[in-house]
Amino acid sequence: MTTPLPISFFPFLLLIPAICFSICHANSNLLCIQSEREALLKFKNHLIDPSNRLSSWVEGGDCCKWIGFVCHNSTGYVNQLHLAAPPLSQPDFDAPLAEWEAYVRSKLQGKINPSLLELKHLSSLDLSSNNFSSIHIPKIFGLLESLTYLNLSYAQFQGAIPHNPGNLLKLQYLDLGGNDLKSKSLQWVSGLSSMQYLDLSYADLHKANDWVQLHLPGCDLEDVPSSISVNSSKSLVVLDLSGNFLSSVPKWIFSLHGLVSIYLSENSLEGPIPDYSGNISFLEVLDLSGWNHLNSSIPNSLYSLNRLQFLSLSGNYSVTHLYLSENQLNGQIPLSIGELSSLKLFYVSKNQLNGQIPLSIRQLSSLELFDVSENQLHGTFPLSIGELSSLEYLGFGYNLLGGVVLETHFSNLMRLITLAASHNRLRFEPNSSWIPSFQCEWIELGDWYLGPKFPQWLKFQKKLSYLDISNAGISDVMPTWFLNLPTPFEYLNLSFNQLTGGISYLNVRDTVDLSSNRLTGPFPRVLSTLRFLFLSNNSFSGSLSQLLCDSSSGKQMEVLYIDKNLISGDIPDCWSHCQDLNILNLGSNNLTGKIPPSLGYINLSMLNLRNNTMFGEFPSTLQNSTNLIMFDLSENHFSGSVPAWIGDKLSNLVILSLQSNNFDGYIPHNICDLQFLQNLDLAHNNISGVIPKCFNNLSAMATTNKTDKKVYGDSFYRFSWSALLVLKGREDEYGSTLGLLTSMDLSANSLTGEIPKEIGSLVGLLSLNFSGNLLTGNIPDSIGNIELMESLDLSMNRLNGEIPPSFSNLNFLNHFNVSYNNLTGQIPTSTQLQSFDNLSYVGNHHYGPPLTKNCASKGIPTDVANNGSSSEGNKVNSLYVSIALGFVMGFWGVVAPLFFIRSWRIAYYRMLDHICGKLYVCLGYYGYVV
Ligand SMILES: *[C@@H]1O[C@H](CO)[C@@H](O)[C@H](O)[C@H]1NC(C)=O
Ligand SMILES: *[C@@H]1O[C@H](CO)[C@@H](O)[C@H](O)[C@H]1NC(C)=O
Numbered sequence: 001m002t003t004p005l006p007i008s009f010f011p012f013l014l015l016i017p018a019i020c021f022s023i024c025h026a027n028s029n030l031l032c033i034q035s036e037r038e039a040l041l042k043f044k045n046h047l048i049d050p051s052n053r054l055s056s057w058v059e060g061g062d063c064c065k066w067i068g069f070v071c072h073n074s075t076g077y078v079n080q081l082h083l084a085a086p087p088l089s090q091p092d093f094d095a096p097l098a099e100w101e102a103y104v105r106s107k108l109q110g111k112i113n114p115s116l117l118e119l120k121h122l123s124s125l126d127l128s129s130n131n132f133s134s135i136h137i138p139k140i141f142g143l144l145e146s147l148t149y150l151n152l153s154y155a156q157f158q159g160a161i162p163h164n165p166g167n168l169l170k171l172q173y174l175d176l177g178g179n180d181l182k183s184k185s186l187q188w189v190s191g192l193s194s195m196q197y198l199d200l201s202y203a204d205l206h207k208a209n210d211w212v213q214l215h216l217p218g219c220d221l222e223d224v225p226s227s228i229s230v231n232s233s234k235s236l237v238v239l240d241l242s243g244n245f246l247s248s249v250p251k252w253i254f255s256l257h258g259l260v261s262i263y264l265s266e267n268s269l270e271g272p273i274p275d276y277s278g279n280i281s282f283l284e285v286l287d288l289s290g291w292n293h294l295n296s297s298i299p300n301s302l303y304s305l306n307r308l309q310f311l312s313l314s315g316n317y318s319v320t321h322l323y324l325s326e327n328q329l330n331g332q333i334p335l336s337i338g339e340l341s342s343l344k345l346f347y348v349s350k351n352q353l354n355g356q357i358p359l360s361i362r363q364l365s366s367l368e369l370f371d372v373s374e375n376q377l378h379g380t381f382p383l384s385i386g387e388l389s390s391l392e393y394l395g396f397g398y399n400l401l402g403g404v405v406l407e408t409h410f411s412n413l414m415r416l417i418t419l420a421a422s423h424n425r426l427r428f429e430p431n432s433s434w435i436p437s438f439q440c441e442w443i444e445l446g447d448w449y450l451g452p453k454f455p456q457w458l459k460f461q462k463k464l465s466y467l468d469i470s471n472a473g474i475s476d477v478m479p480t481w482f483l484n485l486p487t488p489f490e491y492l493n494l495s496f497n498q499l500t501g502g503i504s505y506l507n508v509r510d511t512v513d514l515s516s517n518r519l520t521g522p523f524p525r526v527l528s529t530l531r532f533l534f535l536s537n538n539s540f541s542g543s544l545s546q547l548l549c550d551s552s553s554g555k556q557m558e559v560l561y562i563d564k565n566l567i568s569g570d571i572p573d574c575w576s577h578c579q580d581l582n583i584l585n586l587g588s589n590n591l592t593g594k595i596p597p598s599l600g601y602i603n604l605s606m607l608n609l610r611n612n613t614m615f616g617e618f619p620s621t622l623q624n625s626t627n628l629i630m631f632d633l634s635e636n637h638f639s640g641s642v643p644a645w646i647g648d649k650l651s652n653l654v655i656l657s658l659q660s661n662n663f664d665g666y667i668p669h670n671i672c673d674l675q676f677l678q679n680l681d682l683a684h685n686n687i688s689g690v691i692p693k694c695f696n697n698l699s700a701m702a703t704t705n706k707t708d709k710k711v712y713g714d715s716f717y718r719f720s721w722s723a724l725l726v727l728k729g730r731e732d733e734y735g736s737t738l739g740l741l742t743s744m745d746l747s748a749n750s751l752t753g754e755i756p757k758e759i760g761s762l763v764g765l766l767s768l769n770f771s772g773n774l775l776t777g778n779i780p781d782s783i784g785n786i787e788l789m790e791s792l793d794l795s796m797n798r799l800n801g802e803i804p805p806s807f808s809n810l811n812f813l814n815h816f817n818v819s820y821n822n823l824t825g826q827i828p829t830s831t832q833l834q835s836f837d838n839l840s841y842v843g844n845h846h847y848g849p850p851l852t853k854n855c856a857s858k859g860i861p862t863d864v865a866n867n868g869s870s871s872e873g874n875k876v877n878s879l880y881v882s883i884a885l886g887f888v889m890g891f892w893g894v895v896a897p898l899f900f901i902r903s904w905r906i907a908y909y910r911m912l913d914h915i916c917g918k919l920y921v922c923l924g925y926y927g928y929v930v
């Protein structure tokens, strides 16, 4: 999509409605009217049809038999014209690229010829999901007087909405949603006297002050008149104001008597959910979910709507759909929920609900979706849930439920498809012969206790494509039957168990996480579609060639973590066919040899070879890795000098760690060109020369704005969305609260000269370590400007003079060391500096208070000797993750609701319902959308 739209609309571009009609066949004896046929051929001639969809439209043919037509069955007049682009086969954002391309090609383009006016009996016209990006909506649609149905949605029309459709007195259904339209007035809508459904979603209506209360989602409306006149007495059935900027639930909507569905999702609603006090007696669907901030408890009147319905004489309506997720709702789910006997979808995830899941939900015999995940519910998992035999989606993950789950909890859940219940304190140990009554496609039981045996019942889940049983106390040999299940998984997470044994083959299409187990043997074979592979912290051995150099495997791999295993030998030189690889972590193995040239041919963002026994010079082939953001060669035997081209070619670096190698030579000045660099670690090498004065050009260190995502450089945007989401799932490993660490460590080298005063410009630094060098001269006063500094180590140099008085500004210091220099004078008066013990100052020539006795005789203090390297390992790993996370968080709120597959499935449920149960298709190849 080329049109720039506000980013919050992107998820909706993914969901493009294609309303599916059964195309009836016309009476076979019937020929279409000649004049209509000619008009249609003219119409076709002005269209561009790249995929030749309209090939059946030929001279002399019977247009009643042409693709897309329905003629009246006795008169032969063309009655219906359905030319929506045919939808993708599966509602899947990972639709195969080829299918996506075919889909894009099937979109009609070009112009709409007025010859269409010849079709005097046309009652239904659907041009949705095509590509009319070059034109406005033509006025001729407003002249097709017989129309009852007009669908121009998601067809990339531009510009102003013509007003003359307002003359179409028979029109009942008008969908102009999902285009790039604007309108200054909506007065014309009031002419549509038969209208039952009007959708102008995502049109720019901010100049239209005269709008009427109808279907107007995503229209930049900021405020709704508080007392709108509702005397138009239209029998309004659906009110859709989703995706606007409303700040409160408009009260007047509760006086609209015929109202059946209310959609107010994705606004900025605040305050409590109004207490309806029973004004709405017909309500079926209430959607206040997503990007709202409602913060009351759920009013009881909502739960009693069903009872009200009995009091009213007029209908069989009652609440079927309650979407209240992603607000700040609190309080409990009351017993009276059991009275909503028609309730089908109850979706209140991501709130602050507490209390227990009430037993009365057993009365909700129509319930299909029950999602209370990400709240603070406690108590046990009620047995009565097992009685909900219509339930397809059961979500209660990320709550505080505890206790034991029994087989009987699931006994009647015959239709269950999704069980999303990770992160509770539940224990489930069914009999080894238990055969579940359901066939789930999606099971999330992470952090349950399911062990110690591998859950045998999974054997009977023949449709399973998503499985998370991470951290589930399973301590068993990886069963062969599991690896040989007939259907491939899309996603498989068995991490943080104690699985042993080897794996020869992984039947997983997208993501596998087996990290932190005790798996051994050679690497498994993988499917060529696999994108994310996490094998960290196991005992896989053997060579990488098995995994990567096979002609097909690894072809689509984007993220590969094999750190902390027992891989030995050289890294194979076969990376050129892993063109999609973005993140490669081979740290803490037993790799040796040089960096193979082909690693430079792929577009890596992160390369971690830390803690191996590799050698050789800084490889010049990496000059082509211009997207590198994180580069870690530390704890190896690399040698030679740090190349000058680094500043020019690796200009996106955020992290550069060459620590604990044999690098020598000078620090090249070009390193100062790394404007995104936040972590420079050259410690424990043989680097000599002076500290470059130009370090003040390291602008990412010279700002206190740490999490501004711009600092990550353009290449971060190339990072796959899903890679980031998968990484987000790994935050637990590192702790989620890490801030972004900005640091410079040049310790344990042979640097000489003075500390340049320019260092004081790096006000973003949290940690600075120059210890163990040969630095001379005074400590520059400017270092006191780095007010956020938490750790400063200048020990074991030849610095003289006094500690500058400006150091009393360093209020956040929790590690400070100037020992073993030739410093004189007093310690500046600052509570922070005075609080460090003598070890921070020991070994200087002459020193004033607070030093009361000479501690030099005790030898080198331990933290100097270790140079903090014990904590070093964690530091950088955490940093990698927190940078990725900082980025994830920036986009998480925007993209995730539809992007992350589970949420997407719910969105799918919602949208299905939203457009009256018609078919929805997700156009999910994200690369095209962005
Ligand atoms: C023609 O259409 C009408 C309604 O549109 C339907 O009732 C009738 O059965 C149809 N006749 C034939 C022959 O299909
Ligand atoms: C380095 O790797 C070895 C295994 O090769 C491992 O035992 C050690 O813990 C690793 N060190 C760090 C700091 O990660």
Ligand SMILES: *[C@@H]1O[C@H](CO)[C@@H](O)[C@H](O)[C@H]1NC(C)=O
Pocket (backbone or CB within 6 Å): 566, 568, 569, 590, 592
């Ligand atoms: C690492 O590799 C060397 C030979 O390259 C071997 O002698 C040593 O045992 C290996 N270490 C481990 C922990 O596998």
Ligand SMILES: *[C@@H]1O[C@H](CO)[C@@H](O)[C@H](O)[C@H]1NC(C)=O
Pocket (backbone or CB within 6 Å): 600, 620, 621, 622, 623, 624
């Ligand atoms: C960088 O890539 C280009 C073409 O892709 C190649 O010609 C060149 O040799 C590469 N440079 C290095 C240093 O590998």
Ligand SMILES: *[C@@H]1O[C@H](CO)[C@@H](O)[C@H](O)[C@H]1NC(C)=O
Pocket (backbone or CB within 6 Å): 703, 704, 705, 708
């Ligand atoms: C820090 O970021 C904020 C907002 O992102 C911006 O307003 C401010 O100017 C930035 N400060 C500096 C020093 O760049």
Ligand SMILES: *[C@@H]1O[C@H](CO)[C@@H](O)[C@H](O)[C@H]1NC(C)=O
Pocket (backbone or CB within 6 Å): 798, 800, 801, 822, 824, 845
């Ligand atoms: C230590 O400092 C004193 C003056 O404060 C100076 O005379 C002496 O030469 C210095 N020693 C060294 C080893 O730099």
